Amino acid sequence: MSWTLRPRGLRARLVVAFVLVTVAGATAAAWSSARSASTALVTSNQQRLTASTADQLAAITPELSYPPDQAALDRIRIAVGENTLVTFRGMQSADGAAGLVPGTLRTAVQEQRQMVAQRITAEGKPWLLIGTPIMTTAVNGSRTPSGIEVYSVRDLTAVEQEIDSLTRTAVATSALALLPAVFLALLAARSVLRPVRDLRDTARRLADGDLSARTAPQGADELAALTDTVNEMAASLQDSMVTMQRMQSDARRFAADVSHELRTPLSTLTAVVEVLAGTTAGMEPDARESAELAVTETERLVRLVEDLMEVSRFDAGTAGLRLEETNLADAVRDCLRARNWLDQVDLVAADNVVLRCDRRRLDVIVANLVGNAFRHGEPPVLVRISVTQEEAAVEVTDNGPGLSEMVLPHVFDRFYKADAARTRTPGSGLGLAIALENARLHSGDLTASNNAHGGARFTLLLPRGLEKL
The missing domain is CATH 1.10.287.130 (Signal transduction histidine kinase, dimerisation/phosphotransfer (DHp) domain)
Structure with a gap:
């Protein structure tokens, strides 16, 4: 069994489309704002930390002597703060998370001879790595590396938490946009569909004949x-x-x-x-x-x-019925006898099928059906009378070629000729049409079809609602 989530109906599709577009727009705007804010937050923190490191180094470097000893390296590390690594040739001073400094950062500092920052994630936390060489200034104003390199590792967990808070705010904003979007979508769908509904009502009235x-x-x-x-x-x-x-x-x-x-x-x-x-x-x-x-x-x-x-x-609409209690088998038998067809037709009739009907109009129906079987079919012609709880049926069949697919839809049309070359026939071309009208006048029906073994079959159905036993 297959299930589909596609909304049914124009209203549902309009509402869903409007809500999706609105929520998607709100989500995109919220995520874009959150992303921009996150980027700005990270950038501002990075700038703040690098500036702080630069200020701390600027404050202590005038007090240093070159070349530095181990104590000087320790003073630099303490001045910069925890999680700091200070190196000079083969010496170093380190504490805390200074071991997170990768070789790539040290290589970048040595090659670029300027402050370099890098963000990494290690030990399940976000970190900002800041590396910078300490430069010496000559009398002529030229600056050269002193050989001292300082690497500071700053924890960005607080910044990451702020970013997560911004993300949750973006999600909440998108969720809050859902209810107004649904309300606005319903209003929009109502205004759009009102003319469509009016057109539907007009079309229905036209279909009903107005x-x-x-x-x-x-x-x-x-x-x-x-x-x-x-x-x-x-x-x-x-x-x-x-x-x-x-x-x-x-x-x-x-x-x-x-x-x-x-x-x-x-x-x-x-x-x-x-x-x-x-x-x-x-x-x-x-x-x-x-x-x-x-x-x-x-x-x-x-x-x-x-x-x-x-x-x-x-x-x-002036044709009327003169109803009388009629034995259906006797009425059909009298119709055949009056036209000398009794010996040429096989009659199979259920017993005691008594109806209230117009005997003259019933005679017209049967005479037209049997006469049509003689003219266009072949013997033997069979008339079968049967009865159910709802209706009585008179079925007339012949052994001729039957009705073609082209003729069958038009067999009850007035003046219809199955063969255009056969312009002169004993009938008026109205017999079957009159038979159908008489059947409908009795609240019944008359149908045409073909037998499985060949030959045409006409079935008169008379509802038992007119029956009086």
């Missing part, structure tokens, strides 16, 4: 520019939707009006065609073929007008 939602821009920064862009997008979307809705409304009204106006002439035409259909037996072959074609096309036109009127009722 196309009048807008956000008032604040200021003149990038977020204000983004707000203006979102408002322009919303206005453009609202105009487009209004135009589209008007066009859809016009199209629906046109289809409904045309369908309604066609009913009367189609009724007359249907009566004439029925008479014509009864007289085709005595016609010449060419005339009989034309008459039969006229009958077929008139029947197709009547079905198309009826389907268009049904669709217009769904679009207008």
Whole structure:
């Protein structure tokens, strides 16, 4: 199992980033100040100690005789202080930590002929080593080494403690900056995220269908520019939707009006065609073929007008249900019998599946599904009725080629043709769309898929919430 410490959400990221930058800045400033103060402290102590050593030597050197004896070397050592080493050729006078003086320092003093300072850490303590030659001044003012070398070892523990105190102060300063940084970060995040939150609320209202939602821009920064862009997008979307809705409304009204106006002439035409259909037996072959074609096309036109009127009722929201207690198996059987399909369809039905539904609309759904299986599939066609605690299902399957991946998403679209070359079919192109609308009118659903062994499968689901046993 992997864990991530990355903060989630824009607010958290802004707060963390602000706090990190603030604390990092405070820490860098505190450490820089502490480092500068430490360097200055060490330098000032080094200068003080070297100056003190020089003053002490300046006070005693006029009293010395050259060449010095052992007693003179001891006087010099005592005058400089403890932890001092004084050498002259093969003689020396030393005490305390004078043994810490390295050969490199003695070599540097001899070569440079001036005071040399060096910081070391020995025996767990910091030390300052000061080495200097004692010079003699001739009558002509020239200065030459006397051969006497003085090395003083000074303990810097007190200075180191002061540096540690400065470091602790820097850490405390960085820690104290954390709480104000968090508070300031929350304020900054709130001011930055308020426009973002307003835009989120506007986007949610737009997604919920409120196309009048807008956000008032604040200021003149990038977020204000983004707000203006979102408002322009919303206005453009609202105009487009209004135009589209008007066009859809016009199209629906046109289809409904045309369908309604066609009913009367189609009724007359249907009566004439029925008479014509009864007289085709005595016609010449060419005339009989034309008459039969006229009958077929008139029947197709009547079905198309009826389907268009049904669709217009769904679009207008005026389609209603006439619920009655219905045995699902008997209703499906009656639908097949009315169309002479009973001997061509295998019906497998659960016993005693009684629902309250609109029997006429159920008949339309089943007729469309079985008719579609006959037109576009291959026998055998199977209708299976099953029931669960939540819903009843009517499944219609065939043994044809099934539905392609390109057709499957559009199978319930109005006037959709899977084969563009097949422009003339017995149906209106609205059957499956009407079947789906009828299923939804029952608070159910209608789905399309393929069988594992081939063939299309349509499944009507009716919720048992409408059931009355």
